[in-house]
Amino acid sequence: MCGSPRVRSRTITSAHFSDRTIRIVECRVCGFIGIPKGRSSYHDVTDLDEIRVRTSGTVRVGTHETPGREYQMARMAVDILARRDPVDVLVYGAGRSVDNVHIARLDGVDHVAIGDIVRLRDDADFVDVGRPSSGRRFHVVIASEVVEHFREPRADFDTLFSFVASDGLLVCGTNVYGGWRLSKDRYPFFHDHTAYYSPESLLRIATRAGYRIDFRPTGLSRGRKRYVLLSRSERVMSRVACYFGTRTYAPSEARPEPEPGTPRAPRRETS
Template sequence: MTEAELRLRPASSEARACKVCGAASPAFGTLDFNRSCEEARGRFLTLSGVAVQYRRCEACGLIFTDAFDDWGQADFEAHIYNDRYIDVDPEYAEARPLSLSRGLASMFAASADRLQVLDYGAGNGRMAQALRDHGFASVTTYDPFTPEFRTRPEGRFDLVTCFETVEHMPDPAAGVADLASFVADDGLLMIGTLLQPNDIERIGVAWWYIGPRNGHVTLFTHDALTRLLDRQGLRLVSQNANVHFGFRNTPPAFARHLFQSARIP
């Protein structure tokens, strides 16, 4: 396997513009294309011999690679989201969707029967099925990389969930804009993505969440994610390093109980 065969953009020592704020983003480190998040559990793929360069913004801290910027959907399906994807994300098919559905059912039990829900980047649709089992009356599934759920939905939704998806976006500004376009005026966006740790400069690309083979091409700081949502008129409140909410002005009534302890000016 070579860079040419994968159609990757070659590494460069020159700083590039940040994909969120436009500031200078020098090289941060390189990883083999087959580096996956499962290495944190001691599971390793055979090295591909192809290097993928990541950069880090000097202003908002975004970590990203432009190696895949020339790829289309067919490239991602051939080299990343293929029948071996389960090897690098074994929780993707069943464990994660079921866990997330239980969490959502706990959060929104009182309004599940009347919420219009969109699961954006939904993969195999398992979470939507589980949400219906938990009493959610209206759940729509959308994922451009899953043929069954590739049709773009119409309208806007009370609750838009987006778990383990934004880190897969090679164009985070366009991706988050598209995501936000589905959120109703009095709706709630819920994003699941792991933010960079405070000591990321020490850890570098050894951070386990940076995985080219997983398609993790954009890794956020709170600042970077805040900037993207702010452009779409959404305020960001993070529950923790992995769960983030976006809403306009104030939280919608069905979700207000989630923010009772949060300081929202």
């Protein structure tokens, strides 16, 4: 991840899943945990019903009836940007979620596209994210439970960044590793998880690509779930700080509404 040769490889058995053992490669400099695995089975999916979803008792994946996590992430991002002109939104790695339908109804949203490495739906504007963008950019890009599946994180993040406008906001949702015992952590043992990021490793990814970065908790997954907010724009990241100046948690399916009495982020003023 960071290019350091100071790495170690070891095998870990889960304390929660007796039949699950993984080999990891751990960087002693940036703290990144790589979990080498073969080609993702997602490339071979031909039907939405083949996509497995772990919901943990919450409505994580949006349905036509109920908005899910990606809707909440997009709602937050649109409020943070508070643009006077309508925004375009990309749901990166949409999978089974139909949150694009709910996002399209938000005030301030002009258009919503869904991006994936395989095309499984014909009911929305589709973007092939299996390769870098050829020029199309979005004000808001949402990547929920995506980056932990990256096989080549540096290259895969570069592809993800290529879809973000220069004054846009990227919101990734993932668990962030804090140095605890991995054998007691369920996250690295989940199916197809190949990258477990420390804050330092994500900071290095962001800095290398010219991005600023912020981390915000959601109240999910024993406090390890984070929204990772990234933008090239100093103004946008200042708005991120102001937005969370009055909020304890980022909105998610478990905490969908701002806390009582919390004002919206102020609209941008023009001279």
